[in-house]
Amino acid sequence: MAASRPPLFSPAAGPRLLAAGLRGWTALVLLFLYLPVLVLVVYSFNAARLGVGWEGFSGRWYAELLRQTPLQRAALNSLVIATATTLLSVVLGTLGAWLLHRHRFPGRDLLESLINLPMVMPEILLGISLLVLFALAGVELGFTTVIIGHVTFSFPFVLVAVRARLQGLDPALEEAARDLGATPWGAFRLVILPALRPALLAGGLMAFLLSWDELIVTYFTASAAAATLPLKVFGLAKVGLNPVLNALSALFLLVTLAGVAFSAYLRRAPR
Amino acid sequence: MTPFPVAREPGARPGAFAWLLLAPLLVWLALFVVVPALLLLGCSFGERDEFGQVLWGFSLENYARLLDPVYLRIFLRSLGFAALTTVLCLLIGYPVAYHLARAAPRVRELLLLLVLVPFWTSFLVRTYAWMAILREEGLLNALVAWLQPAWAPLGLLYTPAAVVTGLVYSYLPFLILPVYASVEKLDGALIEAAHDLGAGPWRVFPAVILPLTLPGIAAGVTLVFVPAVAMFAVTDLLGGARVPLIGNVIQNQFLQARDWPFGAALGVALLGLFLVSQMLLRALRPRGALRG
Numbered sequence: 001m002a003a004s005r006p007p008l009f010s011p012a013a014g015p016r017l018l019a020a021g022l023r024g025w026t027a028l029v030l031l032f033l034y035l036p037v038l039v040l041v042v043y044s045f046n047a048a049r050l051g052v053g054w055e056g057f058s059g060r061w062y063a064e065l066l067r068q069t070p071l072q073r074a075a076l077n078s079l080v081i082a083t084a085t086t087l088l089s090v091v092l093g094t095l096g097a098w099l100l101h102r103h104r105f106p107g108r109d110l111l112e113s114l115i116n117l118p119m120v121m122p123e124i125l126l127g128i129s130l131l132v133l134f135a136l137a138g139v140e141l142g143f144t145t146v147i148i149g150h151v152t153f154s155f156p157f158v159l160v161a162v163r164a165r166l167q168g169l170d171p172a173l174e175e176a177a178r179d180l181g182a183t184p185w186g187a188f189r190l191v192i193l194p195a196l197r198p199a200l201l202a203g204g205l206m207a208f209l210l211s212w213d214e215l216i217v218t219y220f221t222a223s224a225a226a227a228t229l230p231l232k233v234f235g236l237a238k239v240g241l242n243p244v245l246n247a248l249s250a251l252f253l254l255v256t257l258a259g260v261a262f263s264a265y266l267r268r269a270p271r
Numbered sequence: 272m273t274p275f276p277v278a279r280e281p282g283a284r285p286g287a288f289a290w291l292l293l294a295p296l297l298v299w300l301a302l303f304v305v306v307p308a309l310l311l312l313g314c315s316f317g318e319r320d321e322f323g324q325v326l327w328g329f330s331l332e333n334y335a336r337l338l339d340p341v342y343l344r345i346f347l348r349s350l351g352f353a354a355l356t357t358v359l360c361l362l363i364g365y366p367v368a369y370h371l372a373r374a375a376p377r378v379r380e381l382l383l384l385l386v387l388v389p390f391w392t393s394f395l396v397r398t399y400a401w402m403a404i405l406r407e408e409g410l411l412n413a414l415v416a417w418l419q420p421a422w423a424p425l426g427l428l429y430t431p432a433a434v435v436t437g438l439v440y441s442y443l444p445f446l447i448l449p450v451y452a453s454v455e456k457l458d459g460a461l462i463e464a465a466h467d468l469g470a471g472p473w474r475v476f477p478a479v480i481l482p483l484t485l486p487g488i489a490a491g492v493t494l495v496f497v498p499a500v501a502m503f504a505v506t507d508l509l510g511g512a513r514v515p516l517i518g519n520v521i522q523n524q525f526l527q528a529r530d531w532p533f534g535a536a537l538g539v540a541l542l543g544l545f546l547v548s549q550m551l552l553r554a555l556r557p558r559g560a561l562r563g
Contacts, residue, residue, distance in 0.1 A: 018472060022370040026382070029367045033389045033443065036400035039410060043403065096296045103285040114300050120493065121545055122501030124518050128525055128538050129307035132314050135325075152303045213393045215504055220525065230395050237399050237508055241406065249396040256392045264384055 037253060044246035061247035068244060074232040078212055081143060081228060085150040085211035090204045092151065093158025094196070100159075101166040119156040126153060127220030134221070141223040149217040154210050158203030165199035166192075201266055209259050308542075315535035323529030333536035342520070346540070349517040352431070353499035356438040357446075360495050361488070363439070364446040368487075369480075371447070372454035383451070390444035398508050401437050402428060405509070429511035437509040438499050445498075446491035453487025454480075489552050496548065501541060517541060 047058035065071065096115065100108070118126055130149050139145060173195070177187040215230040222231060229248075236242050285293065315333055318326045336342065371382045389397070404410045405427040412424045427433060457480065465475045503518030510516075515523075517537065524534030 022366055026367045026370045029363055029443075030382075030385055032363075033386075033440070036404055036440070037389075037392065037397060040396070040400040040403060092296055092299060095292055099285065099289055099293045099296075103289060105284055111297075111300075114304060115296075118304060120497060120549070122497055122518075122541060124501045124503065124521055125311075125538055125542055125545075126304075126307075128521060128534060129311040130303065131525060132310045132531065132535065133303070133307040136310060148303055152299070155299075209391055213391075213395070215395060219504075219522070230393065233395050233399070234504060234508075237395065237402065241403060245399060246403070249393075249399055252393050252396050257388060260384065260388050260391055263387075 041250045044250040061243045064244050065247050074227050074229045078229040081146050082208050082211040084147045085154055086204050086208045088151045089155040089158045089207040092155040094162050096159045097162035115156050118153040123216035127217045131220040143226045145221040146218055149221045150211040154207040157206045161199045161203035311535050315539045317532040319530050319532055325531050333533045349500050353496050356499045357492055357496045359439045360443050360446040364443050368447045368450035369454050371451050386444050386447050394441045398437050398505050405433050429513055431514050434506050434510040434514055437505045442495040445494040449490035450487040453484045457483050
């Protein structure tokens with residue numbers, strides 16, 4: 001499909017100049033996107049505390065990280081919360097996608113807008129409204145409240161991914177399975193579910209990364225004991241620069257790179 | 272034979288079993304989206320007692336306070352910062368998205384991956400990186416001191432410029448990706464046709480390319496503008512307390528000042544703003560034949 005794409009501005013040299021300009025601009029913007037974080041990674045290996053000068057290569061800030069039990073505790077909290085969020089989001093999102101794909105009923109459009117709302121509205125609104133709910137209901141803030149907040153904005157992303165996949169599926173597949181004697185559940189399990197696998201993995205990964213990186217909703221719904229890594233990092237960064245944070249940021253980047261590589265692999269994998 | 276739990280032909284009304292499967296989703300949305308939103312609205316009409324507890328009632332006092340010039344200015348500033356961020360993202364990001372979408376498949380895949388990594392990178396990490404660059408003993412000031420010693424050190428951190436830089440840096444990929452998607456869908460034959468009819472590149476862009484990629488622009492603008500209006504973390508870190516935006520004030524009312532009713536009123540105003548902007552965007556979006 002791409003090969004047949006006609007050149008955009010074919011005649012004369014002006015267009016070629018334009019194309020070169022576009023290429024150069026893209027390179028510049030990518031540099032802008034990458035340079036600051038790369039600087040951070042490089043400085044995470046600097047022996048100096050905070051200076052600009054390079055005082056030698058050192059892993060001391062990473063070693064320091066190993067001694068920071070509150071940060072480790074927060075990382076563990078984040079992991080627990082992101083995992084729970086992923087599981088719940090995948091279940092809710094898949095159910096919703098399946099039923100919205102299959103059925104028309106009164107209020108369906110309203111339901112869809114409601115599902116989209118937490119995805120697009122400012123996170124701070126979700127945070128404060130949940131805080132008011134929990135306070136009024138007498139629910140103590142902790143892991144549960146954070147997970148509730150995270151699932152509320154994560155599952156719509158899973159739903160969208162799964163639904164797009166469902167729309168691309170041939171309905172004859174399921175009917176064939178049914179005609180061959182599969183029970184409805186059997187057809188779902190043996191035909192639909194395997195076909196949904198890439199979407200489930202992609203949606204699940206998205207839910208995990210969204211939860212892992214979330215700050216705003218967590219800010220309003222977490223207790224000190226359930227503080228996540230972003231919450232701790234935010235607290236530390238507000239006080240000022242801290243070389244341990246450089247090391248932590250580098251590790252964060254590593255997690256992100258792994259996630260993106262995994263999703264790229266998913267997209268390439270045969271469906 | 273067991274009754275078929277979900278209807279076989281798409282578009283059918285759900286049976287009892289389907290409703291049962293739908294129930295968790297409905298309950299979740301009702302409990303954690305609808306009810307909290309209504310409570311927030313209710314809370315905004317309340318008052319607070321001297322201990323910071325919410326006294327439920329019906330008073331419009333919190334909304335009257337919103338009209339205080341102090342808060343109006345903060346609202347306007349938030350809108351201004353978000354608008355500036357959005358325009359900058361559009362100017363910087365559109366050409367990149369365009370180039371990405373028209374690149375050869377191999378290159379495109381690589382470039383797309385290069386945009387996705389910052390998209391998924393924690394915005395805290397990215398904001399923190401700018402703190403390290405902009406602070407007084409930071410890299411940029413070191414550069415300034417080397418080039419133009421008389422100027423150094425420039426106070427770069429905790430300025431409006433730092434906040435906007437951080438916002439643009441955070442949200443740029445959110446604009447590039449949807450615009451990329453709509454340029455990718457663009458039919459090259461239409462551009463070719465415009466060329467054949469004698470239009471040069473400077474005619475083709477406003478006459479053909481821009482209108483056809485409007486849906487992507489609208490999506491990107493929403494993805495940048497909406498979170499940018501309400502952001503408080505980036506402004507906290509790069510603006511210090513000097514440039515409070517609406518998000519900072521709301522956050523402060525809920526967690527430090529403990530005036531929840533006023534915070535709720537600010538939240539409701541923000542929600543209203545959000546809904547209006549969504550409706551405006553929907554009205555602007557081209558319909559019918561022009562869409563993907």
